[in-house]
Amino acid sequence: MNRFFVFLILILTISLSAEMVKIPRGSLKPFLRGSEFKLGGQIIVKGFYLDEYPVTKKEYFEFIEANPEWKKGKVSHLFADGGYLGDWKEKVPISRDSNSPVTYVSWFSANAYCSWKGKRLPTESEWEYVASIPPTGKNKKAVESVILGWYGEQKPEYLPSVGKYKNGLGVYDQHGMIWEWVFDFNNTSVTGDSRQDTDLESNLFCGGGSLKANDFSNYASYMRYGYRAGLKGWYTAKYLGFRCASDIKIKDNPL
Amino acid sequence: MLTKLPKPKNFEIYLLLMIITSLFSVCSGQKTEEAKLTYAPEVPPHIDRTNEAKVIVNMETVEVVGRLSDGVEYTFWTFGGSVPGPMIRVREGDEVEFHLKNHPSSKMPHNIDLHAVTGQGGGAAASLTIPGHASKFSFKALNPGLYIYHCATSPVGMHIANGMYGLIFVQPKDDLPKVDKEYYVVQSEFYTKGKNGEPGLQPFSMEKAITEIPDYVVFNGSVGSLVEDRAITAKVGETVRLFVGNGGPNLVSSFHVIGEIFDNVYTEGGILPNQKNVQTTLIPAGGSAIVDFKVEVPGTLILVDHSIFRTFNKGSLGMLKVEGEPNATVYSGKQDDTVYLPEGPAIQRMVTEVKPKVSAKTPKEILANGERVYKSVCAACHMKEGQGVVGVFPPLAKSDYLNADKARAIQILKKGLSGPITVNGQKYNNVMPHLELSNEEIASVLSYVYNQWGNKGIMVSEAEVK
Numbered sequence: 001m002n003r004f005f006v007f008l009i010l011i012l013t014i015s016l017s018a019e020m021v022k023i024p025r026g027s028l029k030p031f032l033r034g035s036e037f038k039l040g041g042q043i044i045v046k047g048f049y050l051d052e053y054p055v056t057k058k059e060y061f062e063f064i065e066a067n068p069e070w071k072k073g074k075v076s077h078l079f080a081d082g083g084y085l086g087d088w089k090e091k092v093p094i095s096r097d098s099n100s101p102v103t104y105v106s107w108f109s110a111n112a113y114c115s116w117k118g119k120r121l122p123t124e125s126e127w128e129y130v131a132s133i134p135p136t137g138k139n140k141k142a143v144e145s146v147i148l149g150w151y152g153e154q155k156p157e158y159l160p161s162v163g164k165y166k167n168g169l170g171v172y173d174q175h176g177m178i179w180e181w182v183f184d185f186n187n188t189s190v191t192g193d194s195r196q197d198t199d200l201e202s203n204l205f206c207g208g209g210s211l212k213a214n215d216f217s218n219y220a221s222y223m224r225y226g227y228r229a230g231l232k233g234w235y236t237a238k239y240l241g242f243r244c245a246s247d248i249k250i251k252d253n254p255l
Numbered sequence: 256m257l258t259k260l261p262k263p264k265n266f267e268i269y270l271l272l273m274i275i276t277s278l279f280s281v282c283s284g285q286k287t288e289e290a291k292l293t294y295a296p297e298v299p300p301h302i303d304r305t306n307e308a309k310v311i312v313n314m315e316t317v318e319v320v321g322r323l324s325d326g327v328e329y330t331f332w333t334f335g336g337s338v339p340g341p342m343i344r345v346r347e348g349d350e351v352e353f354h355l356k357n358h359p360s361s362k363m364p365h366n367i368d369l370h371a372v373t374g375q376g377g378g379a380a381a382s383l384t385i386p387g388h389a390s391k392f393s394f395k396a397l398n399p400g401l402y403i404y405h406c407a408t409s410p411v412g413m414h415i416a417n418g419m420y421g422l423i424f425v426q427p428k429d430d431l432p433k434v435d436k437e438y439y440v441v442q443s444e445f446y447t448k449g450k451n452g453e454p455g456l457q458p459f460s461m462e463k464a465i466t467e468i469p470d471y472v473v474f475n476g477s478v479g480s481l482v483e484d485r486a487i488t489a490k491v492g493e494t495v496r497l498f499v500g501n502g503g504p505n506l507v508s509s510f511h512v513i514g515e516i517f518d519n520v521y522t523e524g525g526i527l528p529n530q531k532n533v534q535t536t537l538i539p540a541g542g543s544a545i546v547d548f549k550v551e552v553p554g555t556l557i558l559v560d561h562s563i564f565r566t567f568n569k570g571s572l573g574m575l576k577v578e579g580e581p582n583a584t585v586y587s588g589k590q591d592d593t594v595y596l597p598e599g600p601a602i603q604r605m606v607t608e609v610k611p612k613v614s615a616k617t618p619k620e621i622l623a624n625g626e627r628v629y630k631s632v633c634a635a636c637h638m639k640e641g642q643g644v645v646g647v648f649p650p651l652a653k654s655d656y657l658n659a660d661k662a663r664a665i666q667i668l669k670k671g672l673s674g675p676i677t678v679n680g681q682k683y684n685n686v687m688p689h690l691e692l693s694n695e696e697i698a699s700v701l702s703y704v705y706n707q708w709g710n711k712g713i714m715v716s717e718a719e720v721k
Contacts, residue, residue, distance in 0.1 A: 081387075081388075083359065083387050086359070086387075144461075148458065148459065148461060149458060150362075151330075151362065151363070151413075151459070152330045152456075152458035152459050153330065153456075153458070154320050154330065154456060155318070155360065155362070179362075219410040219412075219413055219461060222409035222410040223363060223364075223408075223409065223410060223413075225409065226364050226383070226408050226409040227363070227364045227385060229364075229383060230364040230383045230384060230385040230388075231385060235385060235387075235388065236387070237359070237385055237386045237387045237388075238359050238360060238361075238362075238386055238387065239362045239386065240385075240386075
């Protein structure tokens with residue numbers, strides 16, 4: 001009975017026809033100067049597809065219905081910490097924010113979701129490349145102002161529905177709403193051989209932050225890289241969600 | 256149902272465990288205690304023990320919207336929900352186990368860099384914590400003194416600018432002299448999109464932070480946090496110690512208490528009282544100072560940053576209210592108040608030093624002459640654009656009072672004006688001095704004013720002034 005009611009609400013909620021957006025091949029100036037990237041160097045990002053919106057609570061609910069091992073309360077603590085789906089009432093999302101991005105999800109669960117869809121998590125470079133594209137007709141300052149505005153605004157009681165901010169490629173909400181998991185979220189702070197390069201982990205703190213960046217004015221990026229550096233695969237957090245990527249276009253299965 | 260008492264058997268085991276545990280702690284010779292954290296202006300209690308201890312500090316980072324000034328709100332990033340964060344007091348030699356918890360509602364990752372820590376990043380790298388998680392690290396309080404702590408997550412400046420700093424006092428083994436009152440004061444500045452006083456929730460301005468032009472310079476996190484009923488207090492005869500920090504992020508502070516002389520200054524938060532009888536002490540950004548003094552007479556002492564425009568225009572003003580019996584020998588208070596009028600009780604005459612002697616003929620020349628007179632004589636009070644100062648100097652721009660009566664305007668310039676008038680609905684009661692202008696100057700400056708700022712555009716001739 002309860003479940004039927006929930007389904008009814010979910011069906012009645014206006015559903016967004018989430019498409020994957022074709023991302024053309026391009027290049028990205030890395031924010032951090034690692035050993036492999038020289039100042040002024042570029043990272044080439046091959047063409048791929050990226051979800052138009054972050055994964056919503058409604059979509060995630062479909063996933064756990066089909067994959068009960070990812071239900072709230074059932075997930076192993078190796079794969080998600082105690083906060084997993086922490087803002088869901090009982091085992092379902094609250095109907096009023098079913099079109100809001102799903103948060104309180106771990107890397108493992110996000111990865112499982114994308115696999116279930118036949119997709120994968122975007123790499124950090126892919127994500128950053130798309131995120132660096134400003135809205136049509138605007139410059140990078142506009143991107144920064146969205147991010148800084150989000151940092152300073154009053155926290156909403158509920159996350160808004162997806163579709164607030166659109167970039168020049170037609171990808172929504174990479175800024176101004178949540179943080180997002182990427183496949184290699186720890187790659188800036190982990191080195192191939194920690195015995196040789198023990199200092200790398202401090203890239204993002206204090207002095208390191210001002211020595212290693214390619215763009216010192218890009219405060220918004222410092223925060224994003226700092227956030228990722230603090231993550232472990234099983235962590236979940238209130239403002240941390242995800243979206244999926246793919247090398248080929250995947251049509252979303254309708255409900 | 257009532258809770259059952261533990262069964263005797265379990266109780267015995269429990270007792271045994273208790274004994275073993277306490278034996279262990281006695282053997283290791285170290286006590287464990289939780290640090291009592293206090294919110295400004297309160298200072299944690301003096302540590303009376305003479306042994307080293309293991310001290311647990313529990314601190315939480317929270318992002319909250321709070322009051323920056325009257326009508327002005329700001330999204331503060333905080334330690335412990337307040338700006339500055341809670342004050343920590345440990346003793347030299349203590350082993351501090353630090354637990355940093357980032358509240359689940361936070362958007363940002365946070366960490367802590369305690370300047371009291373000897374070790375990489377002051378603990379920063381060891382305490383990077385994303386929302387909803389907690390980190391733990393330990394350090395030994397090797398160096399006594401007063402130290403700033405702050406968030407050092409990238410971008411560091413932004414975390415500090417948003418309010419993440421506080422003080423930790425490592426009480427020396429060789430203790431500071433006892434005082435009667437101790438207070439905790441931290442200066443810092445805020446950079447907002449809107450200018451000082453612009454109401455509403457004000458976002459952080461990165462541009463102003465980088466150019467180091469703050470809109471607010473405050474003590475303890477907001478304008479007026481230490482005034483009126485929030486003022487700190489003392490009684491005559493008491494000794495007062497201020498633990499003063501400067502969170503920055505950018506400005507250094509010229510810390511001063513109006514009406515008091517610091518008996519001792521422990522400059523830069525060290526533990527040597529290395530200077531006596533100091534009026535103003537410099538506190539660097541990310542630094543501190545300890546000052547103490549005996550209050551001798553009652554009154555309200557004003558804590559300021561003596562880089563003084565900050566104080567009176569941006570908020571760095573606090574109060575120390577001292578109660579008790581007056582002591583006329585130390586300070587008499589006002590002993591007399593008499594009238595001093597070098598020219599008698601009439602309107603004063605202001606002598607203009609240089610008398611311009613320009614004979615203007617054409618209207619253009621008259622207006623140019625009038626502009627020159629206005630700028631040199633009138634603009635100081637009535638302002639450059641004739642806008643005046645509300646309640647003090649009446650506006651000349653779009654002035655109903657001025658436009659209503661040309662003859663009256665001439666008389667005011669010839670003889671001055673005192674007493675109440677109403678201009679554009681606003682009451683003024685001030686004195687305009689007699690300016691000793693020539694008739695020609697009066698004619699041209701009035702013509703100029705009448706032809707500016709939406710006034711009625713008439714000319715005043717020299718003949719009319721006579």
